[in-house]
Amino acid sequence: MSHFPRRYGYALLAVLCCYxxxxxxxxxxxxxxxxxxxxxxxxxxxxxxxxxxxPLTLHYPKWIQxxxxxxxxxNDLSGLKITAEGKSIPWTRDDVELHSFHCEVPKGVSxxxxxxxxxxxxxxxxxxxxxxxxxxxxxFNWYLLTLYTKEKGQHVRDISVRGxxxxxxxxxxxxxxPIESQKGSTIQFKTVSLEKxxxxxxxxxxxxxxxxxxPKEGPPHFLDLACDSAAGLEIDDKWIAAYSKLVAExxxxxxxxxxxxxxxxxxxxxxFGHNAIEHHECSDNRLAERAYIDESQRKLETAWVLSHEYxxxxxxxxxxxxxxxxxxxxxxxxxxxxxxxxxMTEYYGFVLAARSGLWPQDxxxxxxxxxxEWARHQTGRDWRPLEDTATSGPFLYSSRGEWSRRRRSxxxxxxxxxxxxxADTLIREKSGGKKSLDxxxxxxxxxGNGKPxxxxxxxxxxxxxxxxxxxxxxxxxxxKRVRLTAPQPPLDGITRGGWKVVxxxxxxxxxxxxxxxxxxxxxGSSIGLIVSEEGKIADVVADxxxxxxxxxxxxxxxxxxxxxxxxxxxxxxxxxTLGGKEKVELLVENGEFVKSYSLGYTGGLLxxxxxxxxxxxxxxxxxxxxxxxx
Numbered sequence: 001m002s003h004f005p006r007r008y009g010y011a012l013l014a015v016l017c018c019y020x021x022x023x024x025x026x027x028x029x030x031x032x033x034x035x036x037x038x039x040x041x042x043x044x045x046x047x048x049x050x051x052x053x054x055p056l057t058l059h060y061p062k063w064i065q066x067x068x069x070x071x072x073x074x075n076d077l078s079g080l081k082i083t084a085e086g087k088s089i090p091w092t093r094d095d096v097e098l099h100s101f102h103c104e105v106p107k108g109v110s111x112x113x114x115x116x117x118x119x120x121x122x123x124x125x126x127x128x129x130x131x132x133x134x135x136x137x138x139x140f141n142w143y144l145l146t147l148y149t150k151e152k153g154q155h156v157r158d159i160s161v162r163g164x165x166x167x168x169x170x171x172x173x174x175x176x177x178p179i180e181s182q183k184g185s186t187i188q189f190k191t192v193s194l195e196k197x198x199x200x201x202x203x204x205x206x207x208x209x210x211x212x213x214x215p216k217e218g219p220p221h222f223l224d225l226a227c228d229s230a231a232g233l234e235i236d237d238k239w240i241a242a243y244s245k246l247v248a249e250x251x252x253x254x255x256x257x258x259x260x261x262x263x264x265x266x267x268x269x270x271x272f273g274h275n276a277i278e279h280h281e282c283s284d285n286r287l288a289e290r291a292y293i294d295e296s297q298r299k300l301e302t303a304w305v306l307s308h309e310y311x312x313x314x315x316x317x318x319x320x321x322x323x324x325x326x327x328x329x330x331x332x333x334x335x336x337x338x339x340x341x342x343x344m345t346e347y348y349g350f351v352l353a354a355r356s357g358l359w360p361q362d363x364x365x366x367x368x369x370x371x372x373e374w375a376r377h378q379t380g381r382d383w384r385p386l387e388d389t390a391t392s393g394p395f396l397y398s399s400r401g402e403w404s405r406r407r408r409s410x411x412x413x414x415x416x417x418x419x420x421x422x423a424d425t426l427i428r429e430k431s432g433g434k435k436s437l438d439x440x441x442x443x444x445x446x447x448g449n450g451k452p453x454x455x456x457x458x459x460x461x462x463x464x465x466x467x468x469x470x471x472x473x474x475x476x477x478x479x480k481r482v483r484l485t486a487p488q489p490p491l492d493g494i495t496r497g498g499w500k501v502v503x504x505x506x507x508x509x510x511x512x513x514x515x516x517x518x519x520x521x522x523x524g525s526s527i528g529l530i531v532s533e534e535g536k537i538a539d540v541v542a543d544x545x546x547x548x549x550x551x552x553x554x555x556x557x558x559x560x561x562x563x564x565x566x567x568x569x570x571x572x573x574x575x576x577t578l579g580g581k582e583k584v585e586l587l588v589e590n591g592e593f594v595k596s597y598s599l600g601y602t603g604g605l606l607x608x609x610x611x612x613x614x615x616x617x618x619x620x621x622x623x624x625x626x627x628x629x630x
Contacts, residue, residue, distance in 0.1 A: 001275075001277050028191045031047050033163070033164065034166045035133075038204075039134070039136075041119065041133050043133075045117075047112075047115075047145075047146075056112075057094070057149060060074050060147055061143040061198065061329035062099040063333050065198075066277045067128060068333060072329065078118070078119050080116050082113070089106070116145055120144075127397075131272045137171075139267050139284055141284070142197050142200070143329065146194075153327075156195045161197045167187070168185070174210050176259075177189045203224050203265040207228070208225065209225045209235075211235070215247065219257055222263045224266065226267050227289060228289050235292040242356050245355075246356035250307075250352060252628055253352070254442060255446040256449050257449050258280070259280055259281040260451055260452075262282060263283075264310070265284050267287070268287055268289050269288075276308070278316055278317060280313055280452040283309030287305070296513045299359075299514075308349030310352075311344075316341050319445050319456075320454050321458075333394070338393050344416065346413045347417040347421060347424075348420075355624065365499070366609070371414050372501045375414065376488075378415070379542040380405060380407050381488075389412050393410060393412070401538055418490050418491060419481050419490045421620075421623075422492045425619045426472070436623070437469075438627075444461075498612060498620060498621070499610045500611055503606035503608060504606070505578075520532050521571060526601065527544060527574055528545055529551065536555075537552065540553060545601040546599060549597045549598070556589045557587070560585070574601070575605045578603065580602040584599040
């Protein structure tokens with residue numbers, strides 16, 4: 001799952017986890033979804049569920065794969081009605097497991113008919129349960145309208161399902177699900193497992209475009225775009241070429257693909273929260289309406305988020321921590337290995353964005369500088385090890401941005417990326433450039449091409465595979481960085497990679513684009529404040545000038561040096577402090593109280609940059625350069 005970093009403000013047997021062929025004798029359950037009212041955020045479905053007479057429990061998915069948390073939005077479930085042979089069957093909710101419903105199936109009944117609705121929210125935020133439709137498009141996750149029953153010990157991949165969707169008039173759709181037929185606006189899908197169905201969302205919209213990408217050989221790949229406007233679909237050829245290169249570079253990195261087709265599903269709207277979720281044969285990417293027509297977006301999430309989610313097809317979907325390889329959607333997930341699942345994906349999401357040309361090399365380097373600054377300000381590292389942020393992931397995903405630098409948030413993403421850069425440069429150094437972390441990926445995530453399957457792994461297998469690439473005490477390497485607290489973040493990968501982080505008075509290009517887009521200002525390395533366009537303090541860096549005078553999140557800056565607050569005036573005031581020429585006086589609201597604060601700061605503006613260290617080989621340059629020659 002992609003969280004869009006907050007750095008600016010805020011041994012199971014593998015055979016048990018393969019997709020197995022559905023048994024011909026199975027009677028599949030049916031899910032018929034009506035999306036015709038999606039423009040008003042109302043999704044409806046009728047289910048036909050094979051059953052046996054007697055007590056029955058129906059489950060609404062709770063723990064959602066890829067979201068790593070019990071985020072199934074049961075609060076927005078509506079209109080639940082159960083009938084059999086035309087008669088209503090009463091149900092009761094379990095008073096402990098609130099995502100489960102009990103009923104009694106009468107004698108002689110072999111199928112239940114269930115009607116349900118999902119009431120999609122309108123406010124931004126959330127992941128799969130966030131806003132899912134506008135007047136012109138929708139992204140539909142099957143778990144939103146699914147109730148299922150299972151026998152004891154049964155895996156959801158052994159439950160067969162036959163699904164269909166009815167689209168609004170004139171809309172088109174994209175999905176990785178195999179289509180059996182289409183009649184008018186109704187698409188009938190082939191029978192698949194419940195696991196595959198729920199792992200295959202449907203993107204649809206009035207303004208829709210499907211673009212083939214990637215090499216001609218191998219599984220087909222598609223870029224599916226749905227936008228609130230026709231203009232937003234006018235994607236430049238350079239994006240298409242870069243995404244094709246992304247497919248080729250990922251294939252080169254992992255050496256195999258574990259899917260039959262892959263669809264990059266991209267909803268282009270400003271009415272959704274901008275986030276993304278991985279799936280085995282597709283990804284759900286929610287970007288700005290003008291993501292492909294505004295050049296500044298090329299430096300931001302648009303450039304790397306699809307590469308992040310694509311890496312998850314190997315790291316997260318095919319290879320998955322055993323604690324996340326659960327048999328259904330009700331069993332709690334154990335998330336302590338998310339520093340591998342998300343951290344390595346974050347690393348290679350950045351690397352592949354550069355290798356494919358989605359990110360220019362200078363912007364890719366700016367990103368490492370920004371990561372280093374963010375990591376240095378995470379003072380929560382003093383009390384909380386990285387592994388604990390992963391173990392606490394189900395809570396931290398919904399934590400507030402305020403005080404995140406003291407508390408720590410989902411740091412296993414970006415600190416995980418820094419840790420894997422450390423490992424990559426170390427392998428390259430010790431092998432004299434003959435080996436790299438790429439070799440680990442081929443050994444760990446590769447194998448032969450084939451259909452989707454899940455191969456769980458443990459910490460011990462990670463260590464063993466690393467030792468198979470280069471002999472080293474990888475157990476100690478990982479335990480120190482993951483399980484122990486330390487005041488300093490893992491930045492050795494940058495220095496060993498031939499670069500150093502320095503502060504300059506001008507912003508790097510990535511910082512410029514980020515602040516322009518977010519309408520915020522990040523002065524973390526100078527006065528220690530991250531501030532929104534309205535003057536609200538989003539966070540304060542510990543031991544910074546702002547921290548020392550008592551400023552905190554939720555406070556709001558009214559005035560800077562006697563003038564009404566604007567971001568520009570705050571930046572100008574900090575710039576004027578260099579050498580003690582001027583002071584920064586802030587008039588700040590704290591609830592119903594107002595107070596003036598004087599910051600004793602004389603350092604001017606400070607923003608992170610990477611600068612080459614000529615005495616060392618440029619390993620970061622080697623990591624970021626394309627592996628496939630033109």
